[in-house]
Structure formats: structure tokens, C-alpha cells
Amino acid sequence: MKLLTIIYYSALRNLKDRRMLLIMLIMPIILIAILGMALDSMFAPRQIEKSSVAYLNADIGPSSNQLTSYLASEQVRTFINVTPVTCFEAGQAALDSGSAEAFIYVPPDFSQNLMRTEGARIHLHTSLQTPLIKGFLSNYVDAQNSALVVTTMGAPLGFTYHDYFDEAAISLEGKAPRAIDYYSIQTLLQVMLMGGWYGISSVKDDGDMNTHVRLHTAPISPWTHLLGKVLANVVVLCLQSSVVVIFSKYVYGANWSGNALLIVSTLLVFSILTISIGFLMGGLFKESNKAFGALWCLMLFFSIIAGALGNTDMGKLARLSPNYYAKTALFGTIYGGSPDAIHSSILVLSLVTLTVFTAALALGRRITA
Amino acid sequence: MQIILETKDVVKRYNGLLALDNVSLRIPEGCIFGLIGPNGAGKTTLINAIISMTKIDSGEIMVFGQSLDTADREFKAKLGVVPQEIALYDDLSVYQNLDFFGRLYGLRGIKLKENIKEALEFVDLWERRNDSPKRFSGGMKRRLNIACALVHRPELVIMDEPTVGIDPQSRNHILASIRRLNENGTTIVYTSHYMDEVEQLCADIAILDHGRVIARGTKEQLADMVAVEEKLVMRLSGTSYTLLDCVKGVQGVKAAKLESNRLTVVSRIRINNINKIIDCVLDAGAIIEGINMERLTLGDVFLTLTGRSLRD
Numbered sequence: 101m102k103l104l105t106i107i108y109y110s111a112l113r114n115l116k117d118r119r120m121l122l123i124m125l126i127m128p129i130i131l132i133a134i135l136g137m138a139l140d141s142m143f144a145p146r147q148i149e150k151s152s153v154a155y156l157n158a159d160i161g162p163s164s165n166q167l168t169s170y171l172a173s174e175q176v177r178t179f180i181n182v183t184p185v186t187c188f189e190a191g192q193a194a195l196d197s198g199s200a201e202a203f204i205y206v207p208p209d210f211s212q213n214l215m216r217t218e219g220a221r222i223h224l225h226t227s228l229q230t231p232l233i234k235g236f237l238s239n240y241v242d243a244q245n246s247a248l249v250v251t252t253m254g255a256p257l258g259f260t261y262h263d264y265f266d267e268a269a270i271s272l273e274g275k276a277p278r279a280i281d282y283y284s285i286q287t288l289l290q291v292m293l294m295g296g297w298y299g300i301s302s303v304k305d306d307g308d309m310n311t312h313v314r315l316h317t318a319p320i321s322p323w324t325h326l327l328g329k330v331l332a333n334v335v336v337l338c339l340q341s342s343v344v345v346i347f348s349k350y351v352y353g354a355n356w357s358g359n360a361l362l363i364v365s366t367l368l369v370f371s372i373l374t375i376s377i378g379f380l381m382g383g384l385f386k387e388s389n390k391a392f393g394a395l396w397c398l399m400l401f402f403s404i405i406a407g408a409l410g411n412t413d414m415g416k417l418a419r420l421s422p423n424y425y426a427k428t429a430l431f432g433t434i435y436g437g438s439p440d441a442i443h444s445s446i447l448v449l450s451l452v453t454l455t456v457f458t459a460a461l462a463l464g465r466r467i468t469a
Numbered sequence: 470m471q472i473i474l475e476t477k478d479v480v481k482r483y484n485g486l487l488a489l490d491n492v493s494l495r496i497p498e499g500c501i502f503g504l505i506g507p508n509g510a511g512k513t514t515l516i517n518a519i520i521s522m523t524k525i526d527s528g529e530i531m532v533f534g535q536s537l538d539t540a541d542r543e544f545k546a547k548l549g550v551v552p553q554e555i556a557l558y559d560d561l562s563v564y565q566n567l568d569f570f571g572r573l574y575g576l577r578g579i580k581l582k583e584n585i586k587e588a589l590e591f592v593d594l595w596e597r598r599n600d601s602p603k604r605f606s607g608g609m610k611r612r613l614n615i616a617c618a619l620v621h622r623p624e625l626v627i628m629d630e631p632t633v634g635i636d637p638q639s640r641n642h643i644l645a646s647i648r649r650l651n652e653n654g655t656t657i658v659y660t661s662h663y664m665d666e667v668e669q670l671c672a673d674i675a676i677l678d679h680g681r682v683i684a685r686g687t688k689e690q691l692a693d694m695v696a697v698e699e700k701l702v703m704r705l706s707g708t709s710y711t712l713l714d715c716v717k718g719v720q721g722v723k724a725a726k727l728e729s730n731r732l733t734v735v736s737r738i739r740i741n742n743i744n745k746i747i748d749c750v751l752d753a754g755a756i757i758e759g760i761n762m763e764r765l766t767l768g769d770v771f772l773t774l775t776g777r778s779l780r781d
């Protein structure tokens with residue numbers, strides 16, 4: 101019950117802080133609108149460039165000839181340059197050298213397997229996201245399967261294509277976010293980092309207001325006190341994030357669809373991380389202003405390298421920012437990115453959070469004791 | 470009488486500086502115990518040690534018969550602290566402040582509401598319960614500071630200069646409240662810079678200087694420790710200088726002087742020669758219009774014992 105008292109009153113005090121409400125609610129709502137409108141052109145769909153594909157038909161039977169004809173058709177050639185290769189190694193080399201984005205390989209037993217129950221396979225090798233190539237290939241496979249079903253009257257025959265991805269990343273092409281979608285996520289994460297101020301206040305306030313004497317002489321453990329404050333801050337930050345999400349979704353029409361549980365989990369973990377960073381800053385710096393200054397610098401650094409100034413790619417540097425992992429998880433969840441990428445981002449974010457949280461608890465415990 | 474708070478040979482050093490030097494005190498239940506000393510004497514260090522904000526280097530502190538080293542956390546529920554600095558949440562209302570601190574002491578429901586009302590009525594702030602302390606004067610904040618320490622009805626209240634920097638009216642209000650609190654059975658440890666407050670409130674006083682208890686007793690006992698003479702002042706009419714010779718001849722009188730209608734006689738203490746001095750005055754045909762025995766104040770005692778005034 102004492103824990104609930106600390107959570108309730110700490111949260112109440114946070115919610116009464118008008119300056120922070122302005123920063124945490126009004127600022128992101130305005131920023132999302134401004135950036136979403138001002139930078140909309142940056143996010144307009146660009147002309148699709150032709151993809152280049154290496155193609156090897158090693159099938160000894162006739163069934164794959166249709167694929168060769170399909171790839172040579174006008175419909176496909178408008179979007180894809182298909183370059184035949186003479187052997188598997190040549191296709192692989194084209195892929196490795198970058199002269200081909202993908203390598204389509206029809207194995208020798210293709211026609212033979214087509215009449216067997218396990219079906220035949222068309223192999224797609226690529227290290228990139230190639231939705232266009234995959235789309236054409238899927239269309240072909242679907243059409244051929246439909247024709248087979250009709251001719252064999254339901255026999256379990258057919259063929260599939262199988263792709264070999266070396267790496268999966270978020271797919272932005274084809275269904276890329278608009279500026280309002282991008283900045284809803286980016287601004288929210290950026291502002292959530294400012295929630296670290298709640299952590300700083302939690303560490304500093306009782307000293308500044310001298311209430312630490314009362315808390316120390318009250319029959320509560322320092323852990324209860326500390327945990328109560330952390331939880332209160334997380335609750336408030338999650339509440340404020342929810343308001344921004346709901347507002348941007350229903351007023352600005354920003355895209356927040358996708359797996360709600362993953363979105364909520366990502367935001368929750370990110371909240372805990374930012375509050376913990378705040379506790380750390382509060383413990384490391386004697387004066388609140390210095391702690392806040394350090395938090396501000398950190399927020400700027402994390403936001404910039406994670407692409408807050410636009411949809412820019414900062415390469416591996418971005419991985420130093422927790423925003424990057426939260427952003428990857430959120431964009432991946434909303435825009436149908438690879439589950440592996442989403443889960444690994446959440447995992448990294450959780451591990452970083454756990455580390456910072458533990459350090460913050462240790463430092464906070466020393467301060468509140 | 471039961472001892473509610475006891476310190477035994479408490480020593481505390483800060484970077485080699487001796488802040489508390491074998492401080493031993495026994496504070497009986499039900500009293501108002503005054504702890505006075507100049508700045509840097511060790512008062513706040515001693516109080517912080519008692520409320521376990523400061524760890525002592527050696528010695529022992531017993532509160533409610535339990536050693537602080539081994540006492541469970543629940544003993545804190547019987548202890549109330551009024552810190553020297555105002556310790557309130559400005560962003561919470563008066564009622565919310567008391568509600569928060571009351572709940573930390575495990576109070577709930579009707580009991581909590583009753584206690585909050587009682588504490589706020591005690592300091593005359595019940596009508597302002599929904600206000601923010603931000604709008605309060607210094608005196609009102611001080612009163613609320615006290616109420617926060619009383620909401621859980623502690624048996625022992627430690628007050629560290631609770632009247633610093635407030636107007637006389639608020640100060641009198643607080644002093645009256647402290648007396649009532651004590652009358653209701655609460656033991657109070659009171660530190661102050663104001664000698665008159667300690668004189669008014671405290672039956673038992675300790676003077677702390679350079680981390681040591683240099684004197685301990687009632688106000689009278691302390692005065693007796695340092696007093697070697699006492700002063701009698703009479704306002705007279707129809708005076709004659711012949712009475713001076715008579716007065717100077719009274720046993721124990723060290724000096725006498727007559728200035729206009731004012732006779733000042735300095736005697737050794739505990740001689741009981743007032744009747745003889747009065748006889749001299751009356752025999753000389755003078756009329757006594759007023760008489761005053763000037764005793765040493767606590768301030769005089771303090772000055773004598775420490776060689777400096779309290780605010781030095």
C-alpha cells in the first residue's frame with residue numbers, strides 16, 4: 101500500500117508539472133504537424149528504378165520454358181532487366197558483385213518434381229529487399245498453380261518459389277510511411293527521451309524540497325521509495341505517449357496500425373529506458389540543471405543519429421542510439437517489416453534498458469537511502 | 470520516569486573534525502527538552518544521528534528503549550521530525566501533503582482523515598486545507614511543516630529550530646501549539662536559536678558547544694551554575710543619600726548606587742538579604758514604588774559558558 105501511495109502521489113506531482121506537460125504533450129503534437137506537413141515532399145514516392153536479375157534455367161525438362169518466356173515478356177522487362185547466366189556460379193558472382201540484385205535459379209529437376217507431390221521450386225537468391233522481383237515471381241507462381249489445379253483437378257501438385265535472404269530489414273518501398281507517419285514515431289521517441297526529466301526530478305526533488313528527511317524518517321524501505329518513483333514515472337510517460345499516439349492517429353491520420361502488443365511493448369520498454377537514463381543523470385550530476393543539460397545533449401545526440409533530422413541513414417552510428425532500435429521495431433511492426441528485425445530490435449532495446457535500469461536502481465538506492 | 474531517548478558517548482567526526490564529542494543525554498518521557506548551542510555546536514549533527522540520517526562513529530543511541538543499530542523500521546512510526554528547513558511538496562495541496570505523509574506511516578481510511586483534521590486544526594490550517602503551500606506565508610508554511618510531523622501522532626517529536634525566520638505572531642502560535650502538544654503527552658526535543666523560546670518552553674535544557682554537552686539542567690540550575698551575584702533594583706521616591714551607607718553595610722552587598730530615583734544593589738547570591746536592604750530604605754524615609762530582582766537570563770548563562778552569543 102505504501103508503494104501505491106508513492107506511485108500515486110509521484111505520478112500526481114508529475115502530471116501537475118505544467119512545463120513538462122507542455123514539453124511532453126503540446127510540443128510533440130505541434131512538431132508532428134509542422135514536420136509532417138513541411139517535409140511531406142521528402143517522403144513522396146520516387147520513380148521506381150529497374151531491377152537487374154541474373155537468371156539460370158538448368159531444368160532438363162520443358163516445364164520451365166514458360167518462366168523463361170514470362171521473364172522475357174514486355175510486362176516484366178518494363179521493370180526488370182533479366183540477364184541469363186550460364187552456370188550457378190556465374191549467377192552467384194553477379195549477385196556478389198552487385199551487378200544483379202537477385203538471382204533466379206531453376207534447378208535441373210524442376211520439370212520432374214512438378215509431377216510429384218512435393219512440388220517444384222524456383223529459387224530466388226538475394227541479399228536485398230526485392231519486392232518487385234518477388235511480386236512478379238509470386239504472380240507467375242500463382243498463375244501457374246491455378247492452371248495446374250484446373251488441369252489436374254485438385255491433385256496435390258504444383259510449384260513454389262523459394263527465396264534465400266541473407267538479411268531482412270524493414271521494407272519501406274512500396275508502402276513507405278508518409279512524413280506524418282514518420283514524424284509521429286520519430287518525434288514521439290525524441291520527446292519520450294525528455295521524459296528522463298521525471299527521473300532527474302525524482303532523484304533531486306526530495307533533496308531540493310527537504311522532504312528527504314521526512315521520507316527517511318518514515319517507516320518505508322528505500323527500495324519501496326525508489327521503485328514507487330520509477331513506476332510512477334513510467335506510468336506517466338506511457339500515459340503521455342498514449343495521448344500523442346492517439347492524437348496523431350485520429351487527428352493527423354498517422355499510421356499506427358500493426359501489432360498493438362508489439363507497439364505497446366516497445367513504448368513501455370523505451371519509457372523504462374528513458375526514466376532510467378533520467379535517474380542516472382540525476383545521480384551523476386549534483387545540480388538538477390546540469391543533469392537536465394546532459395539529458396538534453398544526450399537526447400539530441402540519440403535523436404540525430406537515429407534520423408530525427410529527416411529520413412536519413414546514419415549507418416552503423418545509428419545503432420548507438422536507443423531510438424534506432426525503438427524506431428526499427430515500431431516501423432517494422434507498422435509497415436510489415438521482418439519479424440526477426442523487429443524482435444532483435446526489441447531484444448537489444450530491452451537489454452540496454454535492463455542494464456541502464458540496474459545502474460539507475462543502484463545509484464538511486466544510494467541516493468534515496 | 471521512563472527514558473524515551475538516550476545517547477551514550479556519541480562521537481561523530483567529519484574529516485577529522487569532531488562534530489560530536491562523547492555526547493551523553495537522557496531525555497525522560499513527557500518533557501520538552503531544549504537543546505541549544507551556537508552555530509556549528511553539533512545540534513543538527515546530533516539530531517541527524519538520532520533520526521539515523523547520520524551514522525555515528527561510536528557510542529550508542531537508544532530510542533524507545535531500542536538501540537538504533539538494531540531497531541526495526543517500525544520504531545520510526547513513533548517518531549516525528551520537524552526539520553529546520555521547510556519540508557513540503559509545494560505542488561500538492563495542504564491536505565494532500567498530510568495525506569501522503571500519513572499514508573507512509575500506514576494510516577488509512579477514517580483514522581487517516583481524523584488524524585489529518587486533528588493535525589491541521591492543531592496548527593490552525595484546517596480552513597486552508599485545499600490551498601497550495603506555495604501561497605502561504607513563512608509562518609503558515611512553518612505550521613504546516615509541524616502538522617506534517619504530527620499527522621501520525623508520534624510519541625516523540627524532534628523539532629529543529631521550527632520558528633526560524635517567522636513573524637512574532639506565528640511564532641507565538643507555534644509555541645502555544647508545542648505546549649499543547651506536550652500537555653497531550655508528547656515528548657519534545659526542541660532546538661532553537663531563540664533563548665526566550667527555550668526559556669519559555671523547556672523544563673530541561675542542555676547546552677552544546679564544540680560537540681560537547683557543557684551544561685545540563687533546568688533554567689534555574691543553569692543560572693546557578695554561572696551566577697556569582699544578583700542585582701536588586703528599586704524605584705524610590707523621597708530618597709536620601711544616607712540610605713546608601715546603610716545598604717552598603719548589609720551583609721553580602723558588594724555595591725550600591727543611587728541614580729535619580731533608582732537604587733541598584735549588587736549582592737552575592739544566596740545571601741537572602743533583601744529584607745535588610747528594604748529596612749534600610751524604609752528607615753531612610755523613602756517610599757518603594759517598584760522593586761525588581763534581576764536574574765541571569767539563559768542568554769547570560771549561555772554567554773558565560775560558551776563565551777559567545779547564540780547566533781555567533
